[in-house]
Amino acid sequence: MFSHPHPLILIETLDNGSVSLHDPMKRVELLCDGCVRPITDLPFYRCSQDDCGFVLHEWCTRLPSEIQDHHGHPNHTLVLEPQYGRSLHGVFECKICKLYTNGFTYECMECEYRVDINCAFIPDVITHEAHPDHLLLRIEGSPNLSKTFCRACRRSMDKQPGFRCPTCDLYLHTKCALFLPGKIRHKYDKHALSLRYYPAENHRSEYFCEICEDEFDPEKWFYHCSTCASSMHTACAPLKLYCEKSVLPDDLPVFWFLNVKFGRTVEIIHHPHPLTYEQGLSADGECDVCHEQLQHYVIFKCSRCKFTRHRWCVKKHV
Template sequence: MEYTYRCYRCNFNLHVRCASLLPTLEAEFHDHPLTPIWKWITFTCDLCGIKEDKGMPYLCNPCGLLIHRKCAYFPRRLKVVCHKHPLHITHSSLELDESNSRFCLLCVQKVDTRYGLYYCSKCDFVAHLNCTLDWRNREDINLLEIKDGENEDAELNQCVESATAYKSCNGFLYTCQTCHVELDVQCSLLSDILIHEGHKHQLFLSFTGNEQSCSSCGSKIYFVFRCTTCEFALDFKCATLPQTTRYKQHEHPFNLSYTAEDDSGEYYYNICEEERNSNHWFYYCADCTYPAHPEYILGKYPNRK
């Protein structure tokens, strides 16, 4: 039960918590004060883009901006680990061409430029609001101390640092004592932009709060390399598979194969005799027409000695 103020003459009801709301709200990223609409309505937030939401939004009368109360508290500027410059919030799309297809460079998924986003005008770097605000992407620094041109020559790829929690290694690690992050040596050599023989387009390192499916093996993981042209995604395990390898019980080398060896429509692994997804990568001996699962050839933990 919640107490309300009530006008019996007008049949007007107001929660005690709603009555305590400020008459206007100053948003850090907007030039005009925001006024609450004292009515529970269905609306689309002009900042986060959530459609047909219900609540009491805040309105900017000069601009017609209609946003959630929580969105009004988004910071104007912040810094993410994966980019050298601070990002600033934009909600007018004046800096971006709405007709262009833009991708968030944190999760590598499409951005609707009609609504709010974080942007670096120096590098044309675009990111979703939620991706930028995620504590796993944010860099906790004093933005007032960042000067123009600082960190321009930074070569360390910081985006990869959390991805190796999902990949067992052989004991050689880079460790961050502050963040409790462990980085496998092999993974540290990967760039956040990957060119792989198994796919014709560039792949970009993607992180989301939801698990993403790897196109080459079907596993689900938070960190993948994602294609902005098609729906292809590649996890770290598959991205680092050797192109050629040997199996102790077989006389010929196995080559990593990205497509089915024929058009029969029925595919199985020779060693385990399990049915095989024709879209998944596998190792293949052409001399013996011998397909094998990467896990059987390399072992479940190939980097663990």
Template sequence: MHPLASVASGKQILCKCEACGKEHKGLFYQCVDCPSSPLIHNDCVFLPKRLLIQQTTHDRFSHTHPLTLAYSCQKSYRSGSYTDPKCRVCNLYFDDKYIWIYECDKCRYYAHLDCATNTREPFMSILTFPGTGNVIKNYEDDEYPDLLHLPFPDDSYSLLKNLFYKDTRSMTFGTNDEIKKHISHEHPLLLVDITQPTASYRARNVSYHNSMKKIQLLCNGCAKPIITPPFYVCANEDENCDFVLHEWCTRLPVKVNDHPYHPQHPLIYYPKINPEFLNVFDCAVCHLSSNGFVYCCVECRYYVDVCCAFIPKRVTHKSHPNHLLSLFMPGFFGETKLCHLCMYGYDWGAKFKCEVCNIHLHANCALLVSETITHKVDKHPMKLSYFPIENHKSDYFCEICELTLDPSRFFYHCQECVQSVHTDCAPAIYESEIYDVNIKFGGIHNLAHVHQHPLSFVRGIETDVHCDRCSRDVKYSMTLKCLQCKYAIHFNCFKYSM
């Protein structure tokens, strides 16, 4: 180490500090032996070589290991697959890879000098700074009694369950509860609830949705997995009908007023729409294709799926705790902001935004990705993580796709087995990407104007032939496929040829 000496005869000057990258007014130092060396501000020169971030930030930001002063962040840019690190306090990227930082290499924990040492006043302007630690709470619980706290605990929870679930153990069972007639289906429905001795006997024969065993049971209303009771099944066993409904999906109201994105008209409930297109429609909020129940404004041809019909105006999320996140819809040519969870950006579809910190979350990321999952690659439940794991010394790889994983984007991790998976690789619906569509596949359709044989509605697989209409691959696409010959057609090719 070379000795440092004060510049300008010890007088205060206004200059950029090459250590922290900020402009300061005060005393600056320079290497005696290297006249062209950078100028370093007095505050940075005397920073401790090691510190505990809890002590310097009054426990607002925590890390179990001491942080070491590094005289550039070049090393962090070369740490395997994690090539674009961010400050764990302010969640911002390092503008210059030559600035000094505090780091814990074995945890890949990096922080700006002023973030780690609490040199901003008052407390780093935490209420106007995009921090990700224990930020000061900016709302009162009494003011928002029905506030939704995300993520949901596991895949058995959903927005509709949160709103309309009724504990069947507190119900007086009788004909109206155990056998139900619903507008969405021509046959009576039987209640399946193993907690009730009076519930349907067919409950013993129903296999719940289980992605680990590749058992699929999707609700016809919301197209989401049915993992736990109570739910209803079709009572007509003779016709091999696979119609099923979550119990809470039978309680949907007939009308939604003052929808956040279509307040000018009420949205009316319809169990089916667009029968000529297999009841598939595009949701105006999440922009996903769906064939479940729909709320629509016929006058404006405005369609939303049943989950987006009740999308909350405000939520909180553990990835950005203690701050309210408000719903908004970016304009088509609006400014694209990266999602705080997946680190991808688009300027369409619903988002939640922290008005204080300008942090954005895709509504799908917030509402569809649960806190814990079970998957066949690991015998333990895997928990959602938003940062690199402490003491994780090796690179991150997804156990499902076997590709590298960026721990600055949210992912699932098992602490005991030290295994990780992408959130997109571990959906509750085992045969599809979690954000791709909101479709319950299945059914045989006689479409003589398209093909001479009956067609099944499926998601294309790798071994399928190419689309008969456009000659492109049908893999992972919504597809109409003939089981008698090698005919296949993209759903969109079928739709736009009508």
């Protein structure tokens, strides 16, 4: 089982008002340090040290310590490893969904194979609202699928695992099939937006994202409100609070930092102040080491001075 340097407290009620559940409508963010998903229900665990900020879903404390015969890496045992506090560079790319994460992982250290805990338990067969008449079977990415495309994002299936309908030859990437909720709600919208699988308006020129204001392809999945005739990219949709800070380029199918928890602080030897783990914005300017733009990358930032660097430009002295 994972370890944490401080005792954890089980939170079963919110009577004292000291803790609030995740609620984007009220600008309250409470993300689990294990699965990096919002904590919206009781009970959950919180670190006894108020300045730590470590929280876990109750079910994330009951994860198995090992996985045998994992479909993506069947030859070796995968061991549960907490990323929190383990290293300064605690972000990695999951081998299955290809998204970055700093949550808990299952790892084979011998092969450097790592998957986030959301992808560690993907079933072999799923159903999906976009294709309700047939079951979808899990498949691995393959060079043979280089000219086969995901129905959601229209990107190739050659490098990413996903799901396939053998009857209709429909394909979906894992992250497109599992990480896009059917409805979302933003505090500035009167109505919920629904995930659309096909065009909703009459003409292609009518599709502009409400968040980034760019035109988009309605043949790809998108979020839409028929009442307000408003639409947005799936990657621009404000699934969590930090999505509101900055959208990402290239019309990504899923928000790039969906599985990253920002706001953690670390201390390093060669800087006198704590550094905060953040998503780089245009206002952050350039990295003071490589002098490249910080926007759209994971960065370390000091709130007390002008120290701002890409995570890979910060030395590994914690």
